[in-house]
Amino acid sequence: MATIEPKSGTAADEPTTRRTVPPGAPPFTVDDLLRFPDDGNRYELFNGSLLVSPAPTPLHQIVIFRLQMVLFQAVPSHLTVLSTVNLRASDRDFYIPDIVVVPKERARSVKLMFAPEDVLLAVEVVSPTTKIRDRATKAAAYAAAGIPTYWRVELDEGPALYVHELDEGSYRGPGTHQAGDKVSLSAPYPVSFDPADLTDY
Numbered sequence: 001m002a003t004i005e006p007k008s009g010t011a012a013d014e015p016t017t018r019r020t021v022p023p024g025a026p027p028f029t030v031d032d033l034l035r036f037p038d039d040g041n042r043y044e045l046f047n048g049s050l051l052v053s054p055a056p057t058p059l060h061q062i063v064i065f066r067l068q069m070v071l072f073q074a075v076p077s078h079l080t081v082l083s084t085v086n087l088r089a090s091d092r093d094f095y096i097p098d099i100v101v102v103p104k105e106r107a108r109s110v111k112l113m114f115a116p117e118d119v120l121l122a123v124e125v126v127s128p129t130t131k132i133r134d135r136a137t138k139a140a141a142y143a144a145a146g147i148p149t150y151w152r153v154e155l156d157e158g159p160a161l162y163v164h165e166l167d168e169g170s171y172r173g174p175g176t177h178q179a180g181d182k183v184s185l186s187a188p189y190p191v192s193f194d195p196a197d198l199t200d201y
Helices: 058-074 104-109 131-144
Strands: 003-007 015-019 042-046 049-053 081-082 085-092 093-095 099-103 121-126 149-154 158-165 170-177 183-185 191-193
Touching: 058 081, 058 099, 058 121, 058 191, 081 104, 085 191, 093 149, 099 104, 104 149, 121 131, 131 149
Parallel strands: 121 149
Antiparallel strands: 003 015, 042 049, 042 093, 081 099, 085 093, 099 121, 149 158, 158 170, 183 191
16 A cells, blocks of 8 residues: 655656555454545555555546546436545445536535445446456445446546446346447436446547
């Protein structure tokens, strides 16, 4: 768990790293996470195991922003679209989806953490450091938490959109939608877009 700090001089100098020592000991709890330093990393928990991700790349941020705008333009008045929220599934399970769709009423009342039952859609944009996590670990975790729909955006594929829908406790599919093909989806509400439009690279 490294955080980047500039050497003395200008910010353009090569960065150095220092170790961030998390308080507590594994298995970690959500209460432990609340005591972690704000060091620029993203901390998540899977059954008490700590997973750490660095800040997203510019391309990652562009795709999140553009998909959030696509969803926002079609969102019904009783729902809203948010990015990088705290999602507490249990005392030892804590996730930070790239995008979620939640009831507007819950967005107004939640102070720090959403519950799984608040989330109608969770989205992850896959990066080189999160491939296994987003394709397998998070898909299983979101299904176990009862989140009805999970979208996975694969940047290396154009990008491509993978749509997972909950069926008796697990996700079926996924349905695959390639860049260049306009997709029309009905859940969590009707929306149409071409995955290619999520990036200008």
